[in-house]
């Protein structure tokens with residue numbers, strides 16, 4: 275019962291082979307070391323840029339590959355199905371899309387080619403110690419002083435945080451404003467006075483990801499770094515781009531389930547107990563049948579979301595449905611995959627063990643699953 279995504283074609287299949295080869299030879303062999311050092315190698319970003327595997331759906335005129343979301347999807351899938359969770363390609367692309375969708379022409383020309391080349395590593399810095407779901411509560415403040423913004427505050431849980439050289443930073447520019455007075459400022463961090471990366475945070479999973487705290491102490495950034503050039507547009511810009519972020523989270527969830535299930539089928543066929551392969555117990559067969567059904571439902575749903583994204587019709591409620599349902603399902607599926615591996619499923623050297631630990635945060639970041647239900651319920 276092979277299933278082929280509606281959006282796949284021969285060109286994408288050839289592209290998938292290229293991506294898979296890159297991941298197998300230039301990423302997978304380093305994953306254990308990346309997990310131990312809590313970040314991927316800086317050179318890997320550069321290698322992806324040189325190979326043309328960053329910013330695949332950014333137009334060529336801005337240095338991107340000129341593809342569409344299907345090309346990005348192939349990369350997320352090939353990474354996630356192999357459990358490569360430290361490489362923050364998603365937030366890098368999301369950062370680029372904020373610039374593409376909301377930046378001035380000068381801003382696009384300034385940052386997109388360097389993001390596509392891997393010369394800049396992107397991050398999105400919204401969450402603060404006292405404000406995550408409720409972003410209107412952010413306290414990081416940018417005060418305009420002539421040609422610069424003076425920024426003070428801090429951010430936490432920032433993916434790519436320690437290595438990022440271009441931040442999409444959510445700040446308050448007008449704390450008195452009725453609608454929040456929020457703005458997005460693009461901050462180039464290299465050599466920036468007053469900017470400091472704090473701890474790389476010690477997490478439950480995703481150990482190769484350099485999730486970090488960031489501090490801003492009288493940081494001065496030119497006013498032309500205000501995204502789109504209009505103060506107070508931050509919340510509107512965020513609302514427009516969050517469905518894209520949620521689609522990526524959900525897609526990574528589907529690919530992780532597919533990879534975990536494949537590994538579990540292979541494992542249970544090879545593992546013997548009571549004189550027969552574990553795969554032949556009725557419980558195992560029924561569990562695998564249930565998991566395969568859940569994974570197929572998730573796949574068909576995500577493919578529909580991808581089709582909608584390609585047509586420009588992916589609405590925020592549908593993206594929220596995909597994000598909560600798929601990431602909840604991802605955790606159930608991977609939990610069963612661990613169970614079917616027995617004690618080996620609890621060992622980090624096994625893919626399903628790493629995937630299970632890595633998957634927990636999928637229900638939390640990109641907007642918690644409770645916030646997703648809040649969004650969906652408002653549309654009913």
Ligand SMILES: Cc1cc2nc3c(=O)[nH]c(=O)nc-3n(C[C@H](O)[C@H](O)[C@H](O)COP(=O)(O)OP(=O)(O)OC[C@H]3O[C@@H](n4cnc5c(N)ncnc54)[C@H](O)[C@@H]3O)c2cc1C
Nearest residue numbers: 398399400401405406407431432433638639640641642644
């Ligand atoms: C590994 C990791 C990577 C991350 N990467 C990034 C990043 O790159 N950039 C970034 O800006 N942030 C990032 N985050 C932050 C993440 O987006 C937030 O943690 C998340 O949005 C939740 O915010 P919070 O932690 O403040 O929880 P809170 O908002 O304090 O929520 C606590 C609990 O209350 C619930 N809750 C809150 N409000 C409601 C409500 N209205 N109705 C019902 N329940 C509610 C939540 O669902 C949750 O269960 C990351 C987090 C992690 C753990």
